Amino acid sequence: MSNAIHLHYEVSADDFTRAGEASGSVKKRLKSLGYNSDAIRRVAIAMYEAEINMVIHADGGYCDVDIYPDKVEVLLADKGPGIPDVDKAMQEGFSTAPDNVRNLGFGAGMGLPNIKKYTDEMRIETTIGVGTNLYLTVNVK
Amino acid sequence: MNVKQLAEELNLEILTEGDLERDVLECYIGDLLSWVMGRAPEDSAWLTVMGNINSIAVATLADVSCIILVENAALDEEAKNKAEMHDVTILRTEENSYSLALKISELI
Numbered sequence: 194m195s196n197a198i199h200l201h202y203e204v205s206a207d208d209f210t211r212a213g214e215a216s217g218s219v220k221k222r223l224k225s226l227g228y229n230s231d232a233i234r235r236v237a238i239a240m241y242e243a244e245i246n247m248v249i250h251a252d253g254g255y256c257d258v259d260i261y262p263d264k265v266e267v268l269l270a271d272k273g274p275g276i277p278d279v280d281k282a283m284q285e286g287f288s289t290a291p292d293n294v295r296n297l298g299f300g301a302g303m304g305l306p307n308i309k310k311y312t313d314e315m316r317i318e319t320t321i322g323v324g325t326n327l328y329l330t331v332n333v334k
Numbered sequence: 335m336n337v338k339q340l341a342e343e344l345n346l347e348i349l350t351e352g353d354l355e356r357d358v359l360e361c362y363i364g365d366l367l368s369w370v371m372g373r374a375p376e377d378s379a380w381l382t383v384m385g386n387i388n389s390i391a392v393a394t395l396a397d398v399s400c401i402i403l404v405e406n407a408a409l410d411e412e413a414k415n416k417a418e419m420h421d422v423t424i425l426r427t428e429e430n431s432y433s434l435a436l437k438i439s440e441l442i
Contacts, residue, residue, distance in 0.1 A: 210412055213391030217420075220395065230376070230397075237395045238371050245388075298384045303368035311372065 198222070198260040204244050204269075206253035209297065215256050216240035223260065232333045235311040236265050239329055242304045243269045249290050249299065250274070251325065264313075267329040275321040283309065335442050337400045340379065341425050344437055346402060349409055352423035356399045361438045363431045367392045374398055379438060381431045385409035385424075390416045400424065404431045 202215035220237040247254050251273020259266045276282050283305050290300030309315050314330035338354035360378035364370040367388055374380050374396040381402045390413055393401050400423040417424050427434055
């Protein structure tokens with residue numbers, strides 16, 4: 194589709210202070226475009242979880258957002274270590290996050306399950322030692 | 335009841351001021367940010383001990399009316415700055431979540 198609004202964000206490595214800026218900015222944009230609050234919330238939460246994952250597990254990366262009238266598509270790409278066992282990572286409660294991350298209120302193994310819960314489509318492409326691409330779609334209707 | 339009235343009624347310390355006129359319709363308690371982010375209702379008072387920068391992002395995403403730090407939990411400096419930047423109201427009390435929530439339920 195050619196009528197999409199395209200947004201691009203860099204996600205810094207090891208920087209919790211900036212995590213949430215991409216999702217916060219997309220949230221504001223969707224609000225100003227008049228999207229319904231449920232869809233906005235789902236996009237924002239899924240993106241924030243994914244951003245946090247990139248900060249915790251990968252060396253940061255980037256995030257591309259395409260806003261269509263009926264859906265929002267997000268690609269989060271990193272050059273991190275890859276996910277060895279995607280099925281396991283999808284289980285609630287499974288986490289490989291270090292203790293310092295748990296002290297911040299994350300690392301409970303809720304990230305990917307939350308992302309799946311709040312999106313209509315979710316696809317993971319991951320290669321060990323190369324990185325992970327996470328594709329998300331949230332339908333707006 | 336709005337945030338300002340709630341703060342006055344319950345004698346809460348105001349650490350940062352967002353929109354104090356905003357209504358408080360519900361109350362939510364939780365410290366695990368991933369959990370809270372998906373479940374805290376909009377327009378709620380969120381009771382927590384997490385006063386770090388990620389709490390501000392969660393409050394913004396979940397669109398709560400205010401954060402209330404219970405049991406005198408600390409608010410770190412960068413979290414305070416971020417809250418001011420994003421107009422997030424943060425209040426604080428020495429009470430624990432349970433006793434504060436009981437009082438909130440009588441007011442809202």
